[in-house]
Amino acid sequence: MRIGELSRRSGVPVPTIKFYVREGLLPAGRLTSPNQASYDDGHERRLRLIRALLDVGGLPLAAIGEVLRVMEDPEQPLFDVLGAAAKSIAPSRGGDPGSELEDAREDVAELLKRKGWLCEAGSPGGESLAEVLVALRRAGHGSFVELLDDYAAAAEEVARADLDYVGRRVAREDLVEGVVVGTVLGEAMFAALRRLAHVDASARAFGEEARG
Amino acid sequence: MRIGELSRRSGVPVPTIKFYVREGLLPAGRLTSPNQASYDDGHERRLRLIRALLDVGGLPLAAIGEVLRVMEDPEQPLFDVLGAAAKSIAPSRGGDPGSELEDAREDVAELLKRKGWLCEAGSPGGESLAEVLVALRRAGHGSFVELLDDYAAAAEEVARADLDYVGRRVAREDLVEGVVVGTVLGEAMFAALRRLAHVDASARAFGEEARG
DNA sequence: GCTATCCGATAGTGGAACTATCTAGGATGG
DNA sequence: CCATCCTAGATAGTTCCACTATCGGATAGC
CATH class of the missing domain: 1.10.1660.10 (Multidrug-efflux Transporter Regulator; Chain: A; Domain 2)
Incomplete structure (x- = not known):
């Protein structure tokens, strides 16, 4: 064509x-x-x-380019494809490192230990999480981190489902694309579901009269 | 100062x-x-x-402005604050409506019915979800929607935790900010945790040798 | 009085994602 | 074999966004 x-x-x-x-x-x-x-x-x-x-997914074109390049390269271990997809999502905000970030990184490390997750705190996800924790504290909502464990449990469930999905693919090409799509679009899918769940939960908690 | x-x-x-x-x-x-x-x-x-x-959160300044305006207005029902926060996140992508979106909307409505969630499919979250489903299908990954129910269950958990958090606040101002922060930064927090959980899950599934 | 700081206004910057235009050549129906 | 439309490749321009620079006064604090 x-x-x-x-x-x-x-x-x-x-x-x-x-x-x-x-x-x-x-x-x-x-x-x-x-x-x-x-x-x-x-x-x-x-x-x-x-x-x-x-x-x-809202990825910038440059990030999409990186992901596609890793996807295309048959030399790249699958593990790195997942890493590239994850890294590309991270908005990579810059700012003064400061001790706040150090503290947050420790919190992340503790969480990983608590949950027994097999990953290093320095991975892209870990860094992103630390940055979120810093932002929460700087915005005066440090207590939001109390929800970390609940969130982590839910994330575990979702990750299981994701892996199940990519595990069903056989051809490498399909598998790699499944990882990328799952990582990026799955995030958007979950975000939308979470907003719907918020509406449901607050309708139940505050009752229908809150709508009027 | x-x-x-x-x-x-x-x-x-x-x-x-x-x-x-x-x-x-x-x-x-x-x-x-x-x-x-x-x-x-x-x-x-x-x-x-x-x-x-x-x-x-990655919100554009214009969206932040809208959220802040709703937050500040003591006339606004709390329910709308949540709605405004949710709506602002939605990237509001435009494209030809087409029948694909109609089909996706039906899928969303079915999901809501299945889960018994008290919210309309036309809400911002529902629209976003429908758009994600369309994108998945257009990208050739329609089968990813099989994970919808798993995702929804996890989203329910997270929403419960979120509501618990905002429920602990007493002053209206704090509550409203809690909703906004929870909605926006909570999304980023979950996304980071999900990526960590992916690393953990694939380390367990593929074994350590996948790293080398 | 002197210097650092400030106010408000206007104009400029840099990155991202396109969009328009142009030249020269090819495809295709009659 | 000709008119009309399509195409490749190149260059330049556009729009939006989130700032950033500069300027002409005025003020703070010593």
Whole structure:
């Protein structure tokens, strides 16, 4: 197919497709003549993945590029694919390190020990968590961390479900994509469900009269 | 205190504070003379909240402004504060509505019925969820929705914990802030925990050798 | 009086994600 | 074989967002 059809099928404008090719997010089409190229289903699939990660996952294009590069490389151990997906999500906010972050990192390490989780506190997730704890304290809501254990228990459940999902895939390509999609879109899915659960929980707690 | 000290205490540059005042995110200081103003702890607190929502929550300033406006208005029912916080998070992506979204909305309605949740499918959370389902299907990972029920169960747990947290607050101001912080930063906290849980779960499933 | 700081206003910056335009060439129906 | 539309590749421009810089006065505190 030519770029016009790819655009029609995927819903992405032609100039945007060209832009993604320039940015290295999408492989160029196979040239059939100096100014004519053909695209296949792989391009369409890739394009849909990019849009999903961008629109729903909210990842910046640069992060999407990194994830795709790791995904594509068959040399990369699967473990690193998961790591890359996780790392790309982290907004990587900068700020003065300070002792607050140190304290938070210790809290994270304690949590991991308490739960017996097999991961280091220095991993991307651990760093993100420490940053969240710092932000909570700086915003005057340090007591929110009391919910850490409840949250962790729920996260464990979700992670089990996620792993079950990717475990069902056989081809490496599918598996890798499953990890990425699961990590990124799963986050959005859970966030939406959590908001719905909030509505339900507060309707039950405060009663229907709170709506009027 | 004057703006310089506010800046030092909060870690936000003076021009940025002025910018936030211009944008209506932060009330102006109390003028003590035509070109001199004084700021108090409330300003500092507000500033920390803005930075937390911006840096960790990733909310755009416009959304933060809306949330703050709802928070400040004592006329607003608490229920709406939660709604505003939830709505602001939704990335509000636009695209052709299509029948895909209709189908997804039905799936959401079915889920709510199945779980017996007291909320309408048309709420912000429901719309977000429907959009995620559409994105999953468009990306060729429609089977990921099989995890919906597991995710929903975990979301229920988290929501219970959240409500417990805000329920402990007495003053309306604190309560409202608790809702906002809980909604926004709680999401980031859970996301980080989920990534840690992924590492743990895959370490257990694939064994330690997967690291090398 | 002197220097650091401040107020308010206006204009400029840099990054992200496109979008527009242009040239030169190819595809295709009649 | 010609008119019309499509295409590749290149360059430049746009929009939005979150700041950041600069300026002309005025004030604080010694």
